[in-house]
Amino acid sequence: MSRFMRLLVLWLWPVMAQAAPVIMVFGDSLSAGYGLPQNQGWVHLLSAKLTPAYQVVNASVSGETTSGGLSRLDSALQQHKPTIVILELGANDGLRGLPLKHSKAxxxxxxxxxxxxxxKVLLVGMQLPPNFGKPYTQRFADMYSELAQAHKVPLIPFLLEGFADKPEWFQNDMIHPTAAAQPFIVDRVQKALKNFKP
Structure with a gap:
């Protein structure tokens, strides 16, 4: 690339970036990259793969519940004006044993x-450990498929599918995936996004 072209790209880049459709990831610590360097979380890795076709914004907050997410969603939508929202919430509701009817609502x-x-919305589901009891864990898992069907949105049934039973892919808390596991999440999300057009 010539020096002139490099300068032209640098000059136009803010306009190009602003014009790119925005994917907003709206989740909890699993998407915020808890316990990881900022450049190793799956949202950052996804952004690197999708730029410049999309601008990926991470609006995730560690410890977020569905109630907290709902309270700040309007502001996030107004600020980022996303074309696609990847909604990854609910795990903290389940881990706290909150009433699922409220989480679902x-x-x-x-x-x-x-x-x-x-x-457009891509819903991301989660699953709970078996120690929460089969009735609750089953209703929790079913909640996502029922929401996807009722609202006619695509669903990733389980964000951690494929390695959830492998302790070596998790940090010491056995809840948050390691950096080595993040590319698996990226692949799953990127495949689901193929149904969306820029």
Whole structure:
């Protein structure tokens, strides 16, 4: 690339970046990259793969519940104006044993708010450890498929599918994946995004 072209790209880059459709990842610590350097989380890795076709914004907050997410979604939608929202919430509700009817209602409201802002939604599901009891864990897993069907949005049934039973892929807390596991998450999300057009 000539020096002139490099200068032209640098000059136009802010405009190009602004013009790129925005993917907003709206999740909890699993998407915020808890316990990892900022450049090793799956959202950062996804951004590197999708740039310049998309601008990926990480609006995830560690420890976030569906109630907390719902309370800050309007502001995030207004600020980032996403074309696609990747909604990854609910795990903290489940780990705290919160009533699933409230979690489901909150997630449903977030899906509808996102769609009302003209954004498409990719819903990301989670699963709970078996020590929470089969009835609760099954209803928790079913919650995501029921939401996807009711609101007609695509679903990744389980973000950690393929390595959730492998302790070596998790940090010492056995909840958050290591840096080595992040590319597996990226591959799963990127495949799901192929159904969306820029």
């Amino acid at each position: 909150n997630l449903g409201a977030m899906i509808e708010k996102s769609k009302a802002s003209k954004a």
